[in-house]
Amino acid sequence: MYPETIDAIGITDVKQWTKPSRFSYTPQEFRDYDVDIEIEACGICGSDIHTVKCNWGDIYTPMAVGHEIVGKVVKIGPKAKAGLKLGDRVGVGAQCDACGTCARCCKHYENNCLNAVDTYYSAYPSGIKTQGGDASHIRVNSKFAFKIPDNISSEHAAPLMCGGITGVSPLFQNNVGKGSKVGVQGIGGIGHMTVLYAKAMGAEVTAISRSRSKEADSKKLAVDHYIATAEKGWEEKYKDTLDLIVITASSFSEGEFDKVLTLLTARGKIVFITAPPITESLKITPFSMLRSGYSVGGSVIGSPDDIDFLLEFTSKNNIKPWVETFDISEEGLGKAWEYVDSGKPRYRVTMVGYDKAFKK
Numbered sequence: 001m002y003p004e005t006i007d008a009i010g011i012t013d014v015k016q017w018t019k020p021s022r023f024s025y026t027p028q029e030f031r032d033y034d035v036d037i038e039i040e041a042c043g044i045c046g047s048d049i050h051t052v053k054c055n056w057g058d059i060y061t062p063m064a065v066g067h068e069i070v071g072k073v074v075k076i077g078p079k080a081k082a083g084l085k086l087g088d089r090v091g092v093g094a095q096c097d098a099c100g101t102c103a104r105c106c107k108h109y110e111n112n113c114l115n116a117v118d119t120y121y122s123a124y125p126s127g128i129k130t131q132g133g134d135a136s137h138i139r140v141n142s143k144f145a146f147k148i149p150d151n152i153s154s155e156h157a158a159p160l161m162c163g164g165i166t167g168v169s170p171l172f173q174n175n176v177g178k179g180s181k182v183g184v185q186g187i188g189g190i191g192h193m194t195v196l197y198a199k200a201m202g203a204e205v206t207a208i209s210r211s212r213s214k215e216a217d218s219k220k221l222a223v224d225h226y227i228a229t230a231e232k233g234w235e236e237k238y239k240d241t242l243d244l245i246v247i248t249a250s251s252f253s254e255g256e257f258d259k260v261l262t263l264l265t266a267r268g269k270i271v272f273i274t275a276p277p278i279t280e281s282l283k284i285t286p287f288s289m290l291r292s293g294y295s296v297g298g299s300v301i302g303s304p305d306d307i308d309f310l311l312e313f314t315s316k317n318n319i320k321p322w323v324e325t326f327d328i329s330e331e332g333l334g335k336a337w338e339y340v341d342s343g344k345p346r347y348r349v350t351m352v353g354y355d356k357a358f359k360k
């Protein structure tokens with residue numbers, strides 16, 4: 001029922017990132033707590049594009065990316081996570097393993113584990129390099145496979161596994177609820193999900209974007225206020241109005257930071273969740289933080305507990321990210337990457353059609 005080798009589509013030549021091709025690989029030895037998953041859908045994350053374009057450095061080849069994976073459990077180890085069984089539909093995000101023994105893991109902050117293993121562009125302690133979800137199957141530590149409620153379709157579940165949890169985790173961590181005032185800077189693949197969930201939690205939501213180009217979509221997402229930072233006078237009009245600002249834009253122009261800070265109420269917090277180019281940095285003037293008691297922080301994906309909670313919350317509130325689908329094939333995946341790279345999707349892309357592509 002499960003393969004000895006896994007078929008994948010990914011980068012075999014770094015000079016041609018829009019032309020992925022087929023390859024197969026042998027996964028690392030099956031451990032007692034692992035699961036094998038037959039993949040049926042996988043979302044495209046901004047990280048996939050950064051990786052295949054080598055924006056974050058050289059990559060090993062061949063490499064399959066994709067870390068918004070949905071599929072069925074086809075093999076399960078005797079010490080797998082309680083509650084998982086053969087045939088379950090599960091999701092896997094950007095993390096496929098953690099040490100499980102460090103102080104961070106013991107606190108259930110597994111996403112902050114210094115020995116965390118990423119689903120692709122990473123290596124297990126054994127040295128075996130990881131391969132992502134643009135493939136027939138994947139083998140992961142069962143702690144990082146999450147059962148998906150029946151009323152969430154696979155194409156909608158996929159983007160929750162990385163983009164969704166990344167954009168929503170700061171809302172959980174900061175106890176956003178009825179009456180909270182949340183700003184979302186960057187209305188895109190992740191930001192549109194941050195807005196959907198903040199609204200579902202009962203918050204008053206302000207979209208912060210450079211121009212008016214996302215205003216119509218933001219209204220459809222039911223934002224309460226819209227700020228276009230390219231226009232004059234916004235900082236005066238909206239100062240002291242937001243408890244939490246989640247920065248989801250992939251690049252942050254330094255000049256605006258001090259102005260955006262003044263949107264916060266006393267003891268307000270700004271959280272960064274996306275990884276800009278490595279060369280980008282922020283200049284903070286401590287003086288501007290003191291009287292208002294502001295904090296600046298970061299957040300990466302989410303812990304297993306947060307991912308389970310996200311899926312339960314999505315199911316109960318019937319939340320659907322905006323998703324477009326592409327059939328997976330060498331050509332289809334290359335086209336989908338180019339499309340995501342163009343910034344045109346509204347707002348996430350999920351690859352489907354795995355049964356045809358991998359002839360199961």
Ligand SMILES: [Zn+2]
Pocket residue numbers: 045046047048067094162163
């Ligand atoms: Zn991602």
Ligand SMILES: [Zn+2]
Pocket residue numbers: 098099100101102103104105106110113114115116
């Ligand atoms: Zn750990």
